[in-house]
Structure formats: structure tokens, C-alpha cells
Amino acid sequence: MISVFGLGFVGLTTALGFAQLGFQVYGVEKNASRKQMLHEKRIPFAEPHLPEQLETHLDGRFRLTESAQEAVVNSEIVYYCVGTPCGADGAADLTDLFSALDETMLHKQEGKKLLLVIKSTVPPGTAENRILPYLEARGWKNGVDFSLANNPEFLREGHCWEDFIHADRVVIGCADSWSEQKLQALYAKLEAPVCAVSRSTAEFIKYLSNSLLATMISYANEMSEVAERIGGIDTAGAFHILHMDRRWAGAEMASYVYPGCGYGGYCLPKDTKALYALANSMGLELPLLGSVIRTNEQMPEVIAKRIMQRVSPEQQVGILGLSFKPGSNDVRDCTSAKVIRLLLEHGYQRITAYDPIAISEFQACYPLEIQYAGSLDEICGCSDKLVILTGWPEFKAVKASIPDKVLDYRYL
Numbered sequence: 001m002i003s004v005f006g007l008g009f010v011g012l013t014t015a016l017g018f019a020q021l022g023f024q025v026y027g028v029e030k031n032a033s034r035k036q037m038l039h040e041k042r043i044p045f046a047e048p049h050l051p052e053q054l055e056t057h058l059d060g061r062f063r064l065t066e067s068a069q070e071a072v073v074n075s076e077i078v079y080y081c082v083g084t085p086c087g088a089d090g091a092a093d094l095t096d097l098f099s100a101l102d103e104t105m106l107h108k109q110e111g112k113k114l115l116l117v118i119k120s121t122v123p124p125g126t127a128e129n130r131i132l133p134y135l136e137a138r139g140w141k142n143g144v145d146f147s148l149a150n151n152p153e154f155l156r157e158g159h160c161w162e163d164f165i166h167a168d169r170v171v172i173g174c175a176d177s178w179s180e181q182k183l184q185a186l187y188a189k190l191e192a193p194v195c196a197v198s199r200s201t202a203e204f205i206k207y208l209s210n211s212l213l214a215t216m217i218s219y220a221n222e223m224s225e226v227a228e229r230i231g232g233i234d235t236a237g238a239f240h241i242l243h244m245d246r247r248w249a250g251a252e253m254a255s256y257v258y259p260g261c262g263y264g265g266y267c268l269p270k271d272t273k274a275l276y277a278l279a280n281s282m283g284l285e286l287p288l289l290g291s292v293i294r295t296n297e298q299m300p301e302v303i304a305k306r307i308m309q310r311v312s313p314e315q316q317v318g319i320l321g322l323s324f325k326p327g328s329n330d331v332r333d334c335t336s337a338k339v340i341r342l343l344l345e346h347g348y349q350r351i352t353a354y355d356p357i358a359i360s361e362f363q364a365c366y367p368l369e370i371q372y373a374g375s376l377d378e379i380c381g382c383s384d385k386l387v388i389l390t391g392w393p394e395f396k397a398v399k400a401s402i403p404d405k406v407l408d409y410r411y412l
Contacts, residue, residue: 002186003028003071004079005100007038009045009160009266009330010119010153011081016053017164019061021189026071027064028100038064046329046357049161068100072107077115077182079151084120086270090277092123098134105138114146115182119153121271123278124204127173147179150199152206157265158327167192173202210271211289216256217263218295224259224411225302235259236411260410261335261389262299264324269296269333300338303389303409304346307339310407311385313347318373318383320398321390321410322355322362329358336389337366344368354379356392380405388412 004015007029015025029035034044041058043050058064065071072078082096097120108114116135118127127148140146150173155163170187172194174180180196187194197205220239227233236259243254263269272293279286311317324334331337340351354373355362363372373379380386380398383405388395391410399406 001026001075002077002079003065003075004081005068005071005103006080006082006096006120007034008081008083009047009157010155011079012038012043012050012054013047013155013160013164014079014081014119014153015062016050016057017161018186019057020053020165021186023061023186024074025057025062026075027062028068028071028103029064035064046158046327047160048158048327053161068103069107072104072114073109075114076112077117077186078104079117079119081119081153083266084122084270084274086273090273091281092121092126092270092274092277094122094126094130097122097131101131101135105135105140108145113144115179116146116148117183118148118150121152121206121210121267121274122150122203123274124200124207125278126203127199143176147174147176148199149174149179149183150202151183152202154206154209157325157330165190170194171202171205172196173199175199207271207275210268211275211292213256214263214268214272214296215288215292216253217260217268218292220257220259221262221299221302222295228306239411258411260391261303261339262296264333264335265328265330266332272296300335300342303335304339304342306409307343307385307387307407308346308348311348311387313349315384316350316352316382317343317348318379318386319351319353319370320355320379320386320388320395321392322353323358323390326390326392329355329361331358331362331365334362334390337362337368339387339389340366340368340370344370352379352382355390356394 001024002018003026004011005028007027015027019025037044041055080097080100082100084092084094084097087093127150132148136142152171167190170192172183174196184194224235227235239258248254276286276289276293319336322336323329323331343351351370352373353370359372386406388408388410391412396412399408399412
């Protein structure tokens with residue numbers, strides 16, 4: 001049996017995914033409102049397929065526990081999918097992870113060996129240099145009371161279920177054959193290669209992946225600024241032709257080498273900063289990664305300046321898109337909030353915003369003094385200029401029908 005601590009995007013997908021594979025799974029969630037929603041078979045965020053899977057497995061193969069004790073006592077494998085947010089210094093904040101480990105140790109039965117699996121994104125070396133010493137300092141014997149492993153996630157918001165069930169690869173970081181065999185058995189039903197590596201290698205692979213994606217995005221945005229300054233360049237067309245190079249082989253990775261408003265959401269900003277902070281703490285200079293972060297942090301100001309060059313403060317500005325990406329209601333670290341805040345600071349008071357699914361989340365996270373439209377038709381009708389900041393497919397038709405009214409910074 002399996003326990004999963006933390007039922008956000010990653011944890012809920014992991015729990016329901018293992019339930020679908022036939023395992024009994026216990027879910028541990030501290031957030032009372034999120035847990036209540038799950039009890040009511042409602043998903044706390046927009047994610048395709050998870051509502052149907054929750055309906056299928058809740059109170060069957062997937063149980064929401066009222067206490068961590070029930071989960072730990074009834075499990076042999078414990079997954080940690082709690083948040084590791086970016087701290088003030090850029091480093092990963094592991095407070096919630098260590099809290100979950102403390103709860104596990106509190107309820108572990110004498111004589112029982114647990115496999116502790118870190119799926120939360122943690123800096124390379126965390127298992128070896130922080131978690132293992134932490135557990136051993138509290139009297140737990142490595143290899144007797146527990147084994148520690150890392151199993152990074154590669155889930156895209158809006159595609160979490162697909163990415164779990166049809167994974168392109170599974171990475172397991174282990175230090176002993178017992179852990180490796182257990183994790184190999186968990187994923188045996190998936191038609192995906194299972195790559196067994198060391199714990200630090202597994203942690204590094206996750207950061208390697210996210211920092212590369214961030215680099216490609218920042219590169220594309222820098223090039224779009226060059227094109228803007230030169231003028232007379234079809235930026236979107238240029239990038240589409242770039243992607244025709246057979247070396248891309250039609251890969252979806254090409255979508256990251258495409259201009260926009262910068263990367264946002266939960267993973268890329270925090271993981272890129274955490275890797276940079278880790279390197280700095282070791283005395284390493286990473287000028288390329290530092291530039292990637294600076295370019296991304298500057299993009300909201302770049303976009304705001306472009307808007308202010310084309311729109312006067314007296315005009316009604318319509319913001320199309322609030323989530324950090326289409327297909328999601330996640331507004332964490334979204335560009336739209338930063339751009340709107342900059343416009344307000346520069347005297348733009350007539351701002352209306354619209355998003356197909358993320359308005360309520362945006363209002364809760366960002367108490368900005370703007371108006372919100374209830375429909376696409378409403379915002380198109382009331383705005384002098386429309387600014388596309390999220391690439392929702394329905395915004396393409398708006399751009400096609402009233403091109404002179406639209407400023408498209410997602411290059412739809």
C-alpha cells in the first residue's frame with residue numbers, strides 16, 4: 001500500500017495514477033478546504049481527466065485519510081509531493097517536506113521498514129546531504145527502518161494524467177536494490193522506460209529539464225525583443241520557419257523556443273532560481289542561467305512598455321488571459337498580474353480582464369483594482385485595445401476578426 005503526502009497537481013495525479021494501476025493509496029492533505037473539495041469529488045484546480053478518476057477511485061482504491069497515522073500505519077511506501085517553494089534568497093524552502101517526514105517518523109510502527117520516496121522537486125544532493133542525516137539524527141536506521149529514494153515528476157499542467165499514464169520515462173533514484181525493486185514493481189504496468197540512477201542524479205535530472213526549458217523560453221523572448229527593435233519582422237512567422245528544421249523532428253519541445261511573455265506558474269521560476277542559488281552557495285558562477293532568470297524577470301516590464309507605446313492611459317485596455325498558460329487556471333507567478341500592476345502604476349486605470357477559467361483564482365491571489373468581464377464578447381465590446389497575455393485558442397479568432405484592435409504578445 002502507498003501513502004501520498006500532498007494532494008496538489010503532482011500528488012493527486014500520483015495518488016489516482018497508482019490507484020488506476022491497481023494499488024491501494026492513502027492521501028494525506030493538510031489544507032482543509034482542498035480536502036473537503038476532494039471529499040465532495042471536486043478537483044481544486046483545472047486538470048482534465050482527474051475529475052473522472054477521482055469519481056472512480058475515491059473511497060475505493062484511493063482513500064482520503066483524516067490523519068497521517070492511518071496512512072503511515074497502513075503503508076509500506078510513502079510518497080512526498082508537498083510544495084518546495086522559492087525562498088527569499090532563491091533557495092528551495094523544504095519546510096513542508098521536513099514536516100511531512102516528521103509526521104511519518106511519529107507514526108511509523110516498530111520493526112517495519114518504509115520506503116520514503118521524494119517526488120517533490122528538491123535541489124541535487126538534498127537526499128544525501130540533508131534528508132538522510134536528518135532522519136539518522138533522529139534515531140532512524142538507514143536500511144533497517146527506512147530506505148530513501150527520489151522519483152522526480154515530469155507532469156505538464158493541463159496534461160498531468162496523460163503524462164503519468166503515458167510517461168515518456170520514469171526516473172528512480174535509489175541507493176539499494178530493495179528500493180529499486182519496489183519502485184520497478186510500482187511502474188511495471190506502464191509502457192515507459194524506467195531509468196534507475198543515484199538519488200542525486202535523479203534530483204539533478206529534474207533541475208536539468210526545467211532549467212533547459214526556462215533557457216529556451218528566455219532565449220526566444222530575447223530574440224523577439226531584437227525583432228521588435230529592428231522592425232518589419234514577422235516574429236511569429238520567423239519562429240515557425242525555425243521549427244521546420246528537421247532536427248526538431250516535429251517535437252513539442254519546439255513550443256518552448258517561441259516568444260511570449262516569459263515563463264510562469266509554479267515549477268520553472270522556483271526551480272531555476274533554486275538551482276542558481278545552489279550553485280552560488282557552492283561558489284559556482286552560472287552566467288547563462290543568471291541571464292535566463294534576469295531576462296524572464298524583465299519580460300513583464302518589456303511587455304508593459306510595448307503596451308504603453310501603443311495605448312494611451314485614457315483608453316480602455318482589455319487583458320485577454322490571466323492564467324500562466326492555456327488549459328490551466330493556475331495563476332501563480334503569472335505575467336498578467338505583473339503587467340497589470342505596472343500599467344496601474346503608470347496611470348492606466350481603465351483596465352478590464354478576462355480569462356475562460358482563471359478569473360476567481362486571479363482575484364483571490366491578486367487584489368488589483370481592475371474590472372473583470374464575464375465573457376469574451378463583453379471584453380471585446382468594451383475595450384479600445386485588447387492585449388493577449390495567455391495563448392488561449394479562442395483568442396485567435398478575436399485577433400483574426402479585429403486585428404487592428406489586438407496586441408498579441410503570445411504570437412498566436
